[in-house]
Amino acid sequence: xxxxxxxxxxxxxxxxxxxxxxxxxxxxxxxxxxxxxxxxxxxxxxxxxxxxxxxxxxxxxxxxxxxxxxxxxxxxxxxxxxxxxxxxxxxxxxxxxxxxxxxxxxxxxxxxxxxxxxxxxxxxxxxxxxxxxxxxxxxxxxxxxxxxxxxxxxxxxxxxxxxxxxxxxxxxxxxxxxxxxxxxxxxxxxxxxxxxxxxxxxxxxxxxxxxxxxxxxxxxxxxxxxxxxxxxxxxxxxxxxxxxxxxxxxxxxxxxxxxxxxxxxxxxxxxxxxxxxxxxxxxxxxxxxxxxxx
Amino acid sequence: xxxxxxxxxxxxxxxxxxxxxxxxxxxxxxxxxxxxxxxxxxxxxxxxxxxxxxxxxxxxxxxxxxxxxxxxxxxxxxxxxxxxxxxxxxxxxxxxxxxxxxxxxxxxxxxxxxxxxxxxxxxxxxxxxxxxxxxxxxxxxxxxxxxxxxxxxxxxxxxxxxxx
Numbered sequence: 001x002x003x004x005x006x007x008x009x010x011x012x013x014x015x016x017x018x019x020x021x022x023x024x025x026x027x028x029x030x031x032x033x034x035x036x037x038x039x040x041x042x043x044x045x046x047x048x049x050x051x052x053x054x055x056x057x058x059x060x061x062x063x064x065x066x067x068x069x070x071x072x073x074x075x076x077x078x079x080x081x082x083x084x085x086x087x088x089x090x091x092x093x094x095x096x097x098x099x100x101x102x103x104x105x106x107x108x109x110x111x112x113x114x115x116x117x118x119x120x121x122x123x124x125x126x127x128x129x130x131x132x133x134x135x136x137x138x139x140x141x142x143x144x145x146x147x148x149x150x151x152x153x154x155x156x157x158x159x160x161x162x163x164x165x166x167x168x169x170x171x172x173x174x175x176x177x178x179x180x181x182x183x184x185x186x187x188x189x190x191x192x193x194x195x196x197x198x199x200x201x202x203x204x205x206x207x208x209x210x211x212x213x214x215x216x217x218x219x220x221x222x223x224x225x226x227x228x229x230x231x232x233x234x235x236x237x238x239x240x241x242x243x244x245x246x247x248x249x250x251x252x253x254x255x256x257x258x259x260x261x262x263x264x265x266x267x268x269x270x271x272x273x274x275x276x277x278x279x280x281x282x283x284x285x286x287x288x289x290x291x292x293x294x
Numbered sequence: 295x296x297x298x299x300x301x302x303x304x305x306x307x308x309x310x311x312x313x314x315x316x317x318x319x320x321x322x323x324x325x326x327x328x329x330x331x332x333x334x335x336x337x338x339x340x341x342x343x344x345x346x347x348x349x350x351x352x353x354x355x356x357x358x359x360x361x362x363x364x365x366x367x368x369x370x371x372x373x374x375x376x377x378x379x380x381x382x383x384x385x386x387x388x389x390x391x392x393x394x395x396x397x398x399x400x401x402x403x404x405x406x407x408x409x410x411x412x413x414x415x416x417x418x419x420x421x422x423x424x425x426x427x428x429x430x431x432x433x434x435x436x437x438x439x440x441x442x443x444x445x446x447x448x449x450x451x452x453x454x455x456x457x458x
Contacts, residue, residue: 006316105427
């Protein structure tokens with residue numbers, strides 16, 4: 001299982017990284033955590049001549065939260081950096097949870113949130129919690145910068161609208177409008193280490209009268225891409241939430257899922273669990289938004 | 295493709311080595327530096343046998359390219375014992391709790407235990423189990439490893455131990 005031969009470039013600025021990527025074009029891949037790419041190189045699934053590592057690009061290595069700027073995740077920020085960054089657990093608890101429990105400690109110390117998104121795996125754990133926070137993927141390429149709402153980013157299993165000459169510079173999400181609650185729940189056979197069989201994220205923000213002025217529901221591992229479900233969200237928005245409405249929204253999310261049978265779970269079980277996790281995540285989010293205990 | 299000259303700082307020692315860019319850190323530690331305490335089990339980041347600490351955090355050395363480790367601070371199992379006649383408290387605890395059977399996972403287990411205790415000196419049993427979730431053992435059933443790490447925490451900070 002030795003690696004096929006390639007060169008490794010370690011640029012120390014974003015401009016250098018972009019130049020290298022353009023110079024080697026189809027024969028190059030961006031390397032960051034390497035936790036998905038290196039096994040693929042070992043397996044011979046990917047054969048390329050040049051890896052452009054982003055680990056020594058200081059412009060990409062940061063995570064911050066502020067009420068004005070919201071969440072800003074640099075393209076090389078590791079999962080463990082995001083889990084531990086001040087303000088993340090308080091304001092984006094689902095994302096902090098995903099970044100704390102997915103994969104293994106070693107992988108979380110290496111892998112990045114941007115890599116998890118760029119891989120576009122249907123089961124990517126950071127996608128659903130970022131989707132409910134209206135995250136935006138900010139990319140930079142030879143033609144300049146552009147911002148892509150995460151909801152428009154994925155194009156299919158392993159596919160996205162990211163061009164091969166572009167690099168994710170930041171992932172941003174606005175500060176949640178208070179009062180608000182959110183949660184990400186995942187199910188997998190071992191509960192730790194293994195890939196999610198089902199993931200559901202929810203967010204509820206309330207107005208002064210206790211009505212839902214924003215609801216977000218997103219799911220992972222149960223459709224060709226992680227995705228939101230506006231039909232289910234609309235069932236709660238503008239309403240005074242109750243158990244019946246929550247059950248209806250959870251049911252709508254389940255109905256909108258289209259899971260497959262695979263080694264991790266059956267389609268029927270997944271579809272049913274989407275509804276169960278959605279109900280629990282909505283109930284928990286509502287409780288948080290209403291100021292209840294966690 | 296030319297080899298790259300890199301500097302590895304392993305257990306405080308500086309090594310200058312010429313490596314092929316596709317070689318993993320695990321391979322270079324074992325084959326170039328003869329530090330064979332780091333084991334390669336699955337060679338795809340699942341089993342944790344190759345765990346080393348780089349810049350203060352545990353990583354899988356089988357998924358790290360050696361050239362990426364240039365000038366990073368690396369600690370391997372060989373770097374824990376304070377002298378040739380003494381063991382590190384985590385190693386002592388593994389012996390005393392009989393947490394070693396075949397021994398293949400032990401280096402990685404101890405490096406993950408060190409990472410855990412460096413960041414959380416008094417973990418609960420649940421936290422120990424979560425801290426070891428990236429390390430597989432096919433012999434012990436984990437119980438004695440968990441006990442060893444609890445013992446190691448007490449050895450490292452006897453005064454600070456939490457009431458169980």
